Amino acid sequence: MRFSGFNLFAQALQDHKGWPEQWPDKAPKAEYDAIIVGAGGHGLGAAYYLASKYGIRNVAVIEKGWLGGGNTGRNTTIIRSNYLYDESAHLYDHAVKLWDGLSQELNYNVMYSKRGVLMLAHNVHDVQSAKRHIHANRLNGVDNEWLSAEECQAYCPPLDISPTARHPVLGGALQRRGGTARHDSVAWGYARGAAALGVDIIQNCAVTGIRRGPDGAVQGVETERGFIASKKIGVSAAGSTSVVMQMAGLDFPLESYPLQALVSEPVKPIFPCVVMSNSVHAYISQSDKGELVIGAGTDQYVSYSQRGAFHIIEHTLAAICEIFPIFSRMRMLRTWGGIVDVTPDRSPILGKTPVPGLYVNCGWGTGGFKATPGAGDLLAHTIAHDAPHKINAPFNLDRFRTGRFIDEAAAAAVAH
Amino acid sequence: MLLIHCPYCEEDRPEVEFVNGGQAHIARPADPSSESDADWEKYLYIRRNPRGRHHERWRHIHGCGRFFNAVRDTVSDRFETTYKAGEPAK
Numbered sequence: 001m002r003f004s005g006f007n008l009f010a011q012a013l014q015d016h017k018g019w020p021e022q023w024p025d026k027a028p029k030a031e032y033d034a035i036i037v038g039a040g041g042h043g044l045g046a047a048y049y050l051a052s053k054y055g056i057r058n059v060a061v062i063e064k065g066w067l068g069g070g071n072t073g074r075n076t077t078i079i080r081s082n083y084l085y086d087e088s089a090h091l092y093d094h095a096v097k098l099w100d101g102l103s104q105e106l107n108y109n110v111m112y113s114k115r116g117v118l119m120l121a122h123n124v125h126d127v128q129s130a131k132r133h134i135h136a137n138r139l140n141g142v143d144n145e146w147l148s149a150e151e152c153q154a155y156c157p158p159l160d161i162s163p164t165a166r167h168p169v170l171g172g173a174l175q176r177r178g179g180t181a182r183h184d185s186v187a188w189g190y191a192r193g194a195a196a197l198g199v200d201i202i203q204n205c206a207v208t209g210i211r212r213g214p215d216g217a218v219q220g221v222e223t224e225r226g227f228i229a230s231k232k233i234g235v236s237a238a239g240s241t242s243v244v245m246q247m248a249g250l251d252f253p254l255e256s257y258p259l260q261a262l263v264s265e266p267v268k269p270i271f272p273c274v275v276m277s278n279s280v281h282a283y284i285s286q287s288d289k290g291e292l293v294i295g296a297g298t299d300q301y302v303s304y305s306q307r308g309a310f311h312i313i314e315h316t317l318a319a320i321c322e323i324f325p326i327f328s329r330m331r332m333l334r335t336w337g338g339i340v341d342v343t344p345d346r347s348p349i350l351g352k353t354p355v356p357g358l359y360v361n362c363g364w365g366t367g368g369f370k371a372t373p374g375a376g377d378l379l380a381h382t383i384a385h386d387a388p389h390k391i392n393a394p395f396n397l398d399r400f401r402t403g404r405f406i407d408e409a410a411a412a413a414v415a416h
Numbered sequence: 417m418l419l420i421h422c423p424y425c426e427e428d429r430p431e432v433e434f435v436n437g438g439q440a441h442i443a444r445p446a447d448p449s450s451e452s453d454a455d456w457e458k459y460l461y462i463r464r465n466p467r468g469r470h471h472e473r474w475r476h477i478h479g480c481g482r483f484f485n486a487v488r489d490t491v492s493d494r495f496e497t498t499y500k501a502g503e504p505a506k
Contacts, residue, residue: 240467242463242464242465242466242467243465243466243467251458251462251463251464252462252463252465253457253461253462253463254463254465255438255463255465256465256490300435300436301418301436301472301488301493302439302465302466302470302472302490303490303491303493304467304490304491305490305491305492305493309417309418309431310417311417311431311432344460344461400457400460400461400462401453401454401456401457402453
């Protein structure tokens with residue numbers, strides 16, 4: 001049943017008891033044309049696009065926990081595409097273009113709000129770097145513009161631009177198409193859309209092995225609920241990718257780190273955009289519910305614990321309070337951690353693997369949410385054609401052997 | 417915050433005194449120029465990234481300044497042991 005004003009009215013007349021289940025809980029079939037491992041936004045997006053765009057409907061999404069319970073539900077929901085290198089700009093802007101119109105396509109409100117992402121410059125190096133990014137972005141057709149300190153404050157009134165500030169603001173780079181979306185809605189919308197097209201979503205079912213034939217090609221996955229056959233397997237398991245890939249005998253250039261975020265108590269609208277600061281490592285926005293949503297940095301050690309250290313939070317809040325003194329007496333409600341898979345060049349790996357029939361979407365590090373629709377679409381394209389799209393072709397696994405990195409680590413517009 | 421036992425100082429100290437040095441016991445190839453690209457990639461970039469028992473290096477940068485190795489469970493973050501650099505993997 002579509003979500004519409006008419007159906008809302010019709011259901012209201014019967015106490016909203018007639019709404020159907022949005023995605024049925026399915027038992028696995030014996031065989032699928034394609035299996036996606038991991039029911040986060042990226043994996044569900046891949047299943048949705050396989051069914052809607054690439055004509056493969058006999059698809060299962062297998063998830064160890066619950067749908068959208070990993071990094072999809074743990075991020076700070078920021079969307080932007082102001083990356084320096086051509087390959088990255090094309091990759092992330094592909095996603096931003098898909099964010100536009102996603103609510104209409106899915107008939108599900110993902111609450112994409114183009115409230116603008118403002119990246120602050122605090123010193124001469126920041127200014128030069130920001131302007132370099134602006135020029136590179138504009139050459140790639142990605143909007144980005146320079147604001148003076150006064151213009152930054154006009155765009156974001158809580159900002160302290162006084163010259164005596166601990167981190168003086170010299171200006172900022174603004175991507176107006178950037179913004180936020182409701183993270184859970186993205187997973188739910190894709191799940192509902194995929195299920196309506198015949199995709200089976202199987203939760204609470206960990207993959208325990210990947211079976212390969214004598215020719216090396218994949219034959220299916222061993223799970224807690226038995227063997228499920230498929231000649232095509234797409235792995236979109238974020239922090240657990242190394243573990244899943246080792247089931248197929250592959251060691252990956254990945255390390256998994258805890259990344260934390262936190263929200264404050266809800267307050268009235270005060271913060272109209274997203275502000276990020278590279279130099280002091282802070283990013284902040286306000287959710288529609290009124291909470292300030294704040295992102296912290298990663299911990300320094302490999303971990304799967306889904307929690308991080310308190311001194312990381314303290315460091316981030318110190319920076320937030322320096323830039324926005326108005327928030328110094330806000331109380332924080334919750335902190336949490338997710339496990340992010342980081343590659344040596346801080347760019348994702350999205351494409352084929354040395355194992356025939358095994359595809360991977362991983363390595364998004366601390367910045368995967370913004371890419372959700374794009375990553376889903378490109379993984380689906382790669383699975384359907386057994387070849388990458390030209391946008392994700394540079395993000396192959398071979399680059400760590402050939403040396404053709406997309407090295408956003410030092411040059412990125414942000415803290416990842 | 418982790419409490420880490422430095423095997424040189426023989427003290428439990430807070431994590432902020434240390435920096436993590438990544439996976440331990442990776443031997444640099446004796447003759448890098450004779451390595452194949454695949455082996456060089458393996459040395460530089462391929463990591464075990466285990467879920468469970470993990471050998472890693474730490475440096476007591478705000479203490480004795482020395483590198484040492486540790487075994488830590490990456491699910492519970494609990495240290496099993498720490499030992500001096502040069503000792504065999506535990």
